[in-house]
Amino acid sequence: MGTVVGTWIAAFLTLCIFSFLYRDNPFYRFAEHTFVGSSVAYLLIQTWYFTIYPKLVLPVLKEGFTQNYLLLIPTILGIMILTRWFPNLRRISWIPISFTVGVGVGLAITGSIQGILIPQLKATIVPIDSWNIVIMIIGVVTTISYFYFSAEHKGILGVSAKVGTIFIMIFFGATFGYTVMARISLLIGRMHFLLHNWLHLI
Amino acid sequence: MSIDRRIIYLLVAIVVTIPLVIKITMPVRVSPPVQLAYDKIDELKPGSVVLLSTDYEAGTMPELYPMTTAVLRHLFSKDIKVLLMSVYALGVPIGAMALDEVAGEYNKEYGTDYVILGFKPGLDVVIVAIGEEIRDAFPTDYAGTPLDALPIMEGIHNYNDISIMIDLCSGSTLDSWVMFAQARFKQRLIAGCTAVMATSFYPYLNAGQIEGLIGGLKGAAEYEKLIGSPGVATSGMPAQSFMHILILVLVIIGNIFYFIERRRKI
Incomplete structure (x- = not known):
């Protein structure tokens, strides 16, 4: 019974969203707001049950505050971030935001160099034993030259940058093709749901 | 020349639905x-x-x-x-x-x-x-x-x-x-x-x-x-292919009309 009700609700909301294709209407806005509201509520509950409760509340309840006094630091930082709601106190929220940005940037810089830049560089330094490698090297060098802005794109640099543009366009074309495919896949998924799960036509 | 976008949406819906309903099969290359x-x-x-x-x-x-x-x-x-x-x-x-x-x-x-x-x-x-x-x-x-x-x-x-x-x-x-x-x-x-x-x-x-x-x-x-x-992915592939054909046809038609209009203006 629960599944049937769920399917009907999902079908109704799907049709509400599809109705936007005709024009904006209250049904579409109802479905849109329902989605945003339920997603935020779900995220809130998940954060409470999987982060705040087991990491903060439970240890304090079980072992007492004196055993877990270090938890005071993330708790205070967490509360400080909520001051963004109050214009007069907003500046206080900058402290935990700075902390988060600092940690994020620190991790990202080392991670990007160690995990992306160097391995990707290594992958381009290979023996030239096939046409694919030749094309890859031309692509890498000319694309980088396109993004070199310290000299005017004239002469060899100009030619190289122009060739680089072709490689960039090929990438954009492939990405656009994949994007079209992805969007159609989403439509197919919804149509399959309506025709199979809801109407039982297929 | 302009065309109501809702006509295109209708065409898209038809082209996606028909292959799903009549269960057309197409080979999948890995x-x-x-x-x-x-x-x-x-x-x-x-x-x-x-x-x-x-x-x-x-x-x-x-x-x-x-x-x-x-x-x-x-x-x-x-x-x-x-x-x-x-x-x-x-x-x-x-x-x-x-x-x-x-x-x-x-x-x-x-x-x-x-x-x-x-x-x-x-x-x-x-x-x-x-x-x-x-x-x-x-x-x-x-x-x-x-x-x-x-x-x-x-x-x-x-x-x-x-x-x-x-x-x-x-x-x-x-x-x-x-x-x-x-x-x-x-x-x-x-x-x-x-x-x-x-x-x-x-x-x-x-x-x-x-x-x-x-x-x-x-x-x-x-x-x-x-x-x-x-499963679901395989059954969706014919609809995917037909949609690609429709998009290509629409792109070609759009370009033909674009060039016709441009020539008229000249």
């Missing part, structure tokens, strides 16, 4: 990146442990859910143990739904053959924490059971105990898995992603940072073919 993903999983010994992260939400389910069920069917058919997690809050119930659907087909039991670790915010930090001790990131499972109380978690502490990590993602979470799990902890990775993201992840495949790549609904259909279990 591409090398998907074959690689399949081969790497197929090489695993029974009893191996795989970490599967369903890093996507409802908006990309049509593409990634068929991929999730296909990969799970392959894993369970090989008696591989599955640890499911997500760095997206809504990714966990979707992963749990896929497990509910597939685990029963292979008589797999929760806690022994698979476990749902749950969701944890803080992507990079979570990935690094798993490298040290999985219990630091997930002290309990999705239902609140301590990990040490689950038989499947015996002897599993970090990436050293995980044969392959599979990230099924709709966004850029794979970048973090590559940066931290692969580069720092040498964790073997396989990726499944939406078609939109596929072109961004090919460099990882070429550099050997990921060992296989399943891209979009097409990739899911290819995987379904490899495991011999055609």
